Amino acid sequence: MSEIRNPELWESGELKIQWVRTHMPLLSSLHEEFISTRPFSGRKVALSVHLEAKTAYLCEVLAAGGADMYITGSNPLSTQDDIAAALVHKGLNVFALHGASPEEYERGIRSVVSVGPDIIIDDGGDLVNMIHTSYPELLGGVIGGCEETTTGILRLRAMDRHGELRFPMMLVNDAACKHFFDNRYGTGQSVWDGINRTTNLIVAGKNVVVAGYGWCGKGVAMRAKGLGAKVIVTEVDPVKAIEAVMDGFTVMPMKDAAPIGDFFVTVTGCCDVISKEHFPLLKDGAILCNAGHFDVEVAVAALKETAVKTFPARNNIQGYVLPSGQTVYVIAEGRLVNLAAGDGHPAEIMDMSFAIQALSAKYLLDNKDTIVRESGKMLNVVPAEIDRAVALRKLHSMGVEIDALSPSQEVYLFGE
DSSP: OOBOSOGGGHHHHHHHHHHHHTTOHHHHHHHHHHHHHOTTTTOEEEEESOOSHHHHHHHHHHHHTTOEEEEEOSSTTTOOHHHHHHHHHTTOEEBOOTTOOHHHHHHHHHHHHTTOOSEEEESSSHHHHHHHHHOGGGGGGOOEEEEOSHHHHHHHHHHHHTTOOOSOEEEGGGSHHHIIIIIIIIHHHHHHHHHHHHHOOOOTTOEEEEEOOSHHHHHHHHHHHHTTOEEEEEOSOHHHHHHHHHTTOEEOOHHHHTTTOSEEEEOSSSSOSBOTTTGGGSOTTOEEEEOSSSTTSBOHHHHHHHOSEEEEEETTEEEEEOTTSOEEEEEGGGSBHHHHSSOOSOHHHHHHHHHHHHHHHHHHHHTTTTHHHHHOSSEEEOOHHHHHHHHHHHHHHTTOOOOOOOHHHHHHHHOO
16 A cells, blocks of 8 residues: 555664664653553554654654554655655555655655545645645544644644634644754754765855744754854844844845855745845855755745756755856755755654654544634644653653742742
């Protein structure tokens, strides 16, 4: 039933999964709990997340809890074929190919949606969009879903504003243990892992332009500064722009940053952040990459139309010669640089994020009869007790203890 590139790659994939398993103690503890409690028994879970080792372990944990897993990737270049093979070898259903064509990618999404899932775990909103637009007859069977990314939540909010969302969604990306750590420390490190391994160039002394100063942009800028770069931030939000200034970064419009930057990293969730108007302004040798979910932040299609010549400059780097003579480079086709040109966030970071995912999915099942009626809305924040439980588990795994409020302190703060 699965559709993968090569089943014989499973041993390589299993080695990767074994490695992350030893560095993801939160998921390991949930694995043990779920084996006993089987909270997802008899339930179909459709999952679309970047298909690499850490995601594979999340799938194993949910399957240990009784879930019938239907898995696809959320980006054609982040799928790792050996990981897909390892999951199929374990008996899970996988529909994902590295380098999938648009048609193959859509077929993977359709394959996991068409089974009629009880729970959806999404990264970017493709599953939720597909089931609403192409399989409306299955909407009544969906208990709810979890969304991993800022981009996906933006899509959900748009659907909710128009009254189009037909089942409750947990806003996993908005959980404190997700965006504080995953978006800031995970993205910050993994973006530069991807850039450095792909370019093999020095960052120190270079001008790095970070477009967007949300939690992901903060992490990227912080790590660039740590690598010795001079960091420029571009923003449309005046509050975030002030924060960037007070964090010690230079803030300016993209049109002013374009002639200065050596590296450009877009982290906005929007489109055309570096667009046709900026291309002639870029210096010779400028390197462009994207760390937002979709490959629209750097307008690669417009760059192809503008260029007089394109050529492969290095593995996963494409060169574009512009009419004015300068050459600019794009990493990983403008797709997520940390996954399309790297292995994604560190295992210890995704351990927290995926623990939030697993517990949020369980929360949907435990509260399926009341969640919409009590909240009065389809978009639901992750309960504070889940955030707190994940944080405490993480501290325990790190050998860290914290204080607890005394009874008198609880009365002082919260009353009788």
